[in-house]
Amino acid sequence: MAALERVRTPACVGLDPVLERLPQGLRPRTTEPAAAAEAIGEFSRHILLAMTPFIGCVKVQSACFERFGHWGVSALEGLIRDAKELRLEVILDAKRGDIGVSAEHYAAAAFDRPVGAAPDWITVNGYFGEDGIRPFLRPGHGAFVLVRTSNPGGVRVQGQPLAAGGVVADAVASMVAEIGADSIGARGFSSVGAVVGATDRPAAARLREAMPDQVFLVPGFGAQGGGIDDVTPCFRPDGTGAVVTASRSVIYASGGRDADWARRVSDAAASFADEIGRAAGWR
Amino acid sequence: MAALERVRTPACVGLDPVLERLPQGLRPRTTEPAAAAEAIGEFSRHILLAMTPFIGCVKVQSACFERFGHWGVSALEGLIRDAKELRLEVILDAKRGDIGVSAEHYAAAAFDRPVGAAPDWITVNGYFGEDGIRPFLRPGHGAFVLVRTSNPGGVRVQGQPLAAGGVVADAVASMVAEIGADSIGARGFSSVGAVVGATDRPAAARLREAMPDQVFLVPGFGAQGGGIDDVTPCFRPDGTGAVVTASRSVIYASGGRDADWARRVSDAAASFADEIGRAAGWR
Numbered sequence: 161m162a163a164l165e166r167v168r169t170p171a172c173v174g175l176d177p178v179l180e181r182l183p184q185g186l187r188p189r190t191t192e193p194a195a196a197a198e199a200i201g202e203f204s205r206h207i208l209l210a211m212t213p214f215i216g217c218v219k220v221q222s223a224c225f226e227r228f229g230h231w232g233v234s235a236l237e238g239l240i241r242d243a244k245e246l247r248l249e250v251i252l253d254a255k256r257g258d259i260g261v262s263a264e265h266y267a268a269a270a271f272d273r274p275v276g277a278a279p280d281w282i283t284v285n286g287y288f289g290e291d292g293i294r295p296f297l298r299p300g301h302g303a304f305v306l307v308r309t310s311n312p313g314g315v316r317v318q319g320q321p322l323a324a325g326g327v328v329a330d331a332v333a334s335m336v337a338e339i340g341a342d343s344i345g346a347r348g349f350s351s352v353g354a355v356v357g358a359t360d361r362p363a364a365a366r367l368r369e370a371m372p373d374q375v376f377l378v379p380g381f382g383a384q385g386g387g388i389d390d391v392t393p394c395f396r397p398d399g400t401g402a403v404v405t406a407s408r409s410v411i412y413a414s415g416g417r418d419a420d421w422a423r424r425v426s427d428a429a430a431s432f433a434d435e436i437g438r439a440a441g442w443r
Numbered sequence: 444m445a446a447l448e449r450v451r452t453p454a455c456v457g458l459d460p461v462l463e464r465l466p467q468g469l470r471p472r473t474t475e476p477a478a479a480a481e482a483i484g485e486f487s488r489h490i491l492l493a494m495t496p497f498i499g500c501v502k503v504q505s506a507c508f509e510r511f512g513h514w515g516v517s518a519l520e521g522l523i524r525d526a527k528e529l530r531l532e533v534i535l536d537a538k539r540g541d542i543g544v545s546a547e548h549y550a551a552a553a554f555d556r557p558v559g560a561a562p563d564w565i566t567v568n569g570y571f572g573e574d575g576i577r578p579f580l581r582p583g584h585g586a587f588v589l590v591r592t593s594n595p596g597g598v599r600v601q602g603q604p605l606a607a608g609g610v611v612a613d614a615v616a617s618m619v620a621e622i623g624a625d626s627i628g629a630r631g632f633s634s635v636g637a638v639v640g641a642t643d644r645p646a647a648a649r650l651r652e653a654m655p656d657q658v659f660l661v662p663g664f665g666a667q668g669g670g671i672d673d674v675t676p677c678f679r680p681d682g683t684g685a686v687v688t689a690s691r692s693v694i695y696a697s698g699g700r701d702a703d704w705a706r707r708v709s710d711a712a713a714s715f716a717d718e719i720g721r722a723a724g725w726r
Contacts, residue, residue: 313572
């Protein structure tokens with residue numbers, strides 16, 4: 161992830177645009193999906209411009225675009241193209257998962273794009289096991305498999321104690337480590353990463369140990385309740401191996417105000433970048 | 444599901460169209476996504492026409508359409524509109540799952556459609572727990588939560604033995620039964636259903652007991668290896684409570700031949716409808 165090194169921080173902006181929180185001047189006059197998709201696409205493009213001086217990675221929430229049907233998907237395609245033009249590392253947060261043959265289709269949906277317009281990573285649900293994950297492991301691309309999520313309900317399945325010890329998330333972690341073992345790149349990380357929510361410090365430490373070769377994608381920083389202390393165990397001792405994502409605290413930094421809104425986003429990105437860069441010891 | 448009663452069978456056609464298996468005459472001349480999306484849309488429309496005299500329910504595999512980008516999504520939207528016009532029960536097989544706020548967006552993507560153009564059900568991944576499922580439970584709509592899938596890799600996570608007894612799929616089943624308890628309709632079934640692969644007879648029987656109020660969506664009949672004996676424990680003793688899906692054995696019944704291909708699909712649908720209708724005791 162050279163894009164992170166350029167800006168000396170393993171921070172990532174989560175792009176989850178919703179109409180209600182756009183600056184007034186960008187909100188569409190009608191509620192037609194075509195107009196809505198155009199508005200969130202335009203907002204998102206400005207976020208990319210505002211963040212790129214400070215942050216090298218963007219995670220795009222597919223659901224926010226899909227809700228506007230094919231217009232939304234078209235806006236998403238354009239956005240990913242723009243993000244790649246800005247040399248950003250792009251994570252498509254789509255949380256796909258299906259049996260092997262259908263996972264192949266989802267991998268094609270994500271990665272069979274025009275040259276320079278495909279995301280680098282996709283998020284994947286591991287409930288289907290290995291054949292639901294492998295199709296996403298294409299050369300030059302990777303998958304972050306959901307291990308431990310940051311939402312309140314997550315513990316109901318992920319936290320079930322296993323007969324063999326540990327909980328369900330630990331079993332998923334061990335599967336992820338195993339599947340990822342044969343795709344470790346020059347920098348010592350696998351193309352199979354792990355989503356590990358930033359809301360439980362001991363859990364993060366245990367998962368770091370179980371998945372030494374995985375890049376952790378750490379959502380939930382800021383608005384979802386995770387703080388810097390919850391995040392640090394996700395890194396390797398040398399400060400590599402985790403990408404920390406903040407969404408609402410950055411992209412809505414202007415609080416809906418029009419005046420200078422993109423500048424406020426840019427300032428919030430700079431400050432988030434610095435916080436994570438220092439926590440990881442990159443600056 | 445009145446559409447099933449009309450045709451006296453709880454059978455469902457799984458619509459998973461791929462270019463390589465279309466009848467020669469429908470294959471596009473170019474590999475451009477716009478042309479590909481149009482071709483699978485056209486093929487799918489013919490399948491709807493061929494099946495509707497005999498089968499009342501269609502499960503559409505979203506991945507097959509998404510792989511062609513916004514053109515594919517547009518074709519999918521048109522197809523669902525046509526299916527509803529034919530008064531079919533429509534299951535959008537999208538296997539979505541995310542934290543609550545993003546699940547809301549996915550629910551909007553599925554159900555906030557023009558009047559008469561929304562699917563009745565969606566398939567949902569339960570790894571996020573309750574807040575990832577509830578957003579899909581809108582009046583008049585329901586969600587089939589993945590409990591036990593029919594693919595080879597599924598057992599790695601779903602089959603993990605739990606400290607409390609049973610396996611992970613059983614814990615998901617008990618969550619599904621609990622979440623579904625407050626949305627039981629006039630016919631005695633919940634709007635929270637369960638996906639239960641038709642490849643293990645004892646597992647199916649155990650899950651039927653754990654989820655008495657759930658409709659089971661049973662994929663994997665035919666091409667994926669499940670036979671009629673694996674399917675029968677998914678029904679309640681009175682033959683209600685399960686929808687059995689076959690895909691490739693019906694939609695590719697012509698084996699790529701052009702001549703009379705739609706008629707062959709129609710005959711295959713009739714025969715599948717009859718097999719399942721008899722197994723369930725509806726005829």
